[in-house]
Structures are given as structure tokens and as C-alpha cells.
Amino acid sequence: MNEGLVVFVRSLLSFFSLLIFTRILGKEQISQLTFFDYILGITIGSIAASLSTDLSSRSWPHWIGLITWAALGLLLEYITLKWRYVAKYLENEPTIVIMNGKIMEKTLKKMRFRVSDITELLRNKDIFDLTEVDFAIIEPNGQLSVLKKPEYQNLTPKDMYIQKKASGISSELIYDGILIEENLRQLDKDKNWLLNELKKQGITDISDVFIATLNPSGSLYIDLYNDHMTKITDIGDYKGPY
Missing domain, CATH: 3.30.240.20 (bsu07140 like domains)
Structure with missing residues (x-):
């Protein structure tokens, strides 16, 4: 009876710890996870299971391990968000x-x-x-x-007997406020050209741009950190704290 009560209490502890950590680490779908993210999730779940049912040892070492793995996962997410080149080597591209x-x-x-x-x-x-x-x-x-x-492509020009030029793949010119000059050179453009294009849209500083892409057909996409959107569409159906 006492063992059952201990398992119940430890299960509550591991359940809510796991719930909190998964909320902190994000809500990517399984199909979006990298292999490392997948292994990290399995490891954290395994530690939580041991915390619940391993009565041969005290609970606090398992809980410390759970916190450590979750904290390292969160730290890795922060690093890959903050430094693009680190993300390139840690998460591949x-x-x-x-x-x-x-x-x-x-x-x-x-x-x-x-x-x-x-x-x-x-x-x-x-x-x-x-x-x-x-x-x-x-x-x-x-x-x-x-x-x-x-x-x-869907509703193809071929079906309508219309010739269409290939649009190609867009290249990032600005990422997280940083100019990627190598991609500019590949597209036979320079920094002055980009600055002029930004000025046409009232943008005076590259650091204000979150991402800017250009495809070979000349279509330029720009997204700012501050988009000045006054009405945000909410697709959720629960007006809760999250």
C-alpha cells in the first residue's frame, strides 16, 4: 500500500514536471522534429518514467536529471535561434x-x-x-x-497552353537583421541595390528587417520585426493564458 502511494505521488511529480518542460521546449509536430529532438524527447520521457516507478532509488536524482536534460534542450534551442551559423552545424541545413x-x-x-x-x-x-x-x-x-x-503545377499553364518561366528558388538576402552578401552576389546584385529596394518600401535600416528573400524572377519578399499590424487574427477557440 505504501509503495503504491509512493508511486502515485512520484507519478504526479513526473507528470506535471514533464508537462511544464514540454510546454517550455515548444510544440513542434513529430514530423518537424530533427533526429536529435526526437532522441531528446525519448530520453526525457524515459527519465520521467524512472522517476515514477523506480523505487530502488530516491526520487530527487531522477528529478535533477529531468531538469538537466530539459534545461540543456532549452539552451540548445536558444543557441540555435540566436546564432545562425551554430544552428547550421548543430541542426544541419x-x-x-x-x-x-x-x-x-x-x-x-x-x-x-x-x-x-x-x-x-x-x-x-x-x-x-x-x-x-x-x-x-x-x-x-x-x-x-x-x-x-x-x-x-496545379492549374498548370500547360493545360491552358500558356508558356511560363520558372520562378526558381528564393534566396535569403537578409536573415534576422543580418545581410547575406554571398547570396546577393549569386543573384548578381549588390548592397546598394538592396538598400534602394528597401528605401522604396520606407525601410532605412537593414537591422529592421527580419527576413528578405529574392527569387530569380525578381520577386522580393520583405518581413520586418515590427510589421505594425493593428488587427491580429486569432484562430484559437479558448481565450486562456496561453
Whole structure:
């Protein structure tokens, strides 16, 4: 009876600790988690389970371990949000595996992917013919993002007998207030061109820009830290504290 009561109390402690830590660490879907995030979640859950039922040891070492793992996970999230280049090495970055309809064999080999792995991921996107694919990108979480060729996109120009130029993939020119000059050079642009484009939209300082992207067709997207939005759409149905 006493053991059952101890397990009950320790289970309450681990349950609410786990609830608090998962709320702090965020609410990404399983499909959005990197492999490390997945292992981190399993480890924290395992420690919480041990805290509940391992009566051969005191509860506080398990609880300290739970706090430590959760704190390290939170610290890693902060680091990857604060420093882009650290995130690049800790979380990896998107990798193009099909470019302009051509499979990047060396890239696949480096990532230890087979062509059959890519075709399987394409079938999950309802693509059964490689000729439809313009670009395919492996995201850091292992998911595949696909840009179809213009003639195969929904409500295709091909069906309407209209020729359409490929838009290509957008490149980041400004990320988190920092200018990425290498991407500017790849697009045959310079800093003065970008500053003029920003001035056209009333932006005088690059540090005010959260993200700016440009695609090969010339479409420029700009998002500011302060967007001056007066009415925010709320899609939630519970007016609670969170």
C-alpha cells in the first residue's frame, strides 16, 4: 500500500514536471522534429518514467536529471535561434537533391541516400514521375520539399497552353537583421541595390528587417520585426493564458 502511494505521488511529480518542460521546449509536430529532438524527447520521457516507478532509488536524482536534460534542450534551442551559423552545424541545413530536374548523385552519396529513398519520398508527395520535379530539397528533419516544373503545377499553364518561366528558388538576402552578401552576389546584385529596394518600401535600416528573400524572377519578399499590424487574427477557440 505504501509503495503504491509512493508511486502515485512520484507519478504526479513526473507528470506535471514533464508537462511544464514540454510546454517550455515548444510544440513542434513529430514530423518537424530533427533526429536529435526526437532522441531528446525519448530520453526525457524515459527519465520521467524512472522517476515514477523506480523505487530502488530516491526520487530527487531522477528529478535533477529531468531538469538537466530539459534545461540543456532549452539552451540548445536558444543557441540555435540566436546564432545562425551554430544552428547550421548543430541542426544541419536544407540540401538540394534534385536541381533543374537533375538528380544530384554526389549529394545523395554524401547524405547516404539512395535514389529509391528519394522516389519513395516523392510518392508520398503524390509524384510518381521524376520528370515532373524541378527542385527537391531534403529538410533538416528528413522531410522532402518539392517544387514541380511550371507545366506540372496545379492549374498548370500547360493545360491552358500558356508558356511560363520558372520562378526558381528564393534566396535569403537578409536573415534576422543580418545581410547575406554571398547570396546577393549569386543573384548578381549588390548592397546598394538592396538598400534602394528597401528605401522604396520606407525601410532605412537593414537591422529592421527580419527576413528578405529574392527569387530569380525578381520577386522580393520583405518581413520586418515590427510589421505594425493593428488587427491580429486569432484562430484559437479558448481565450486562456496561453
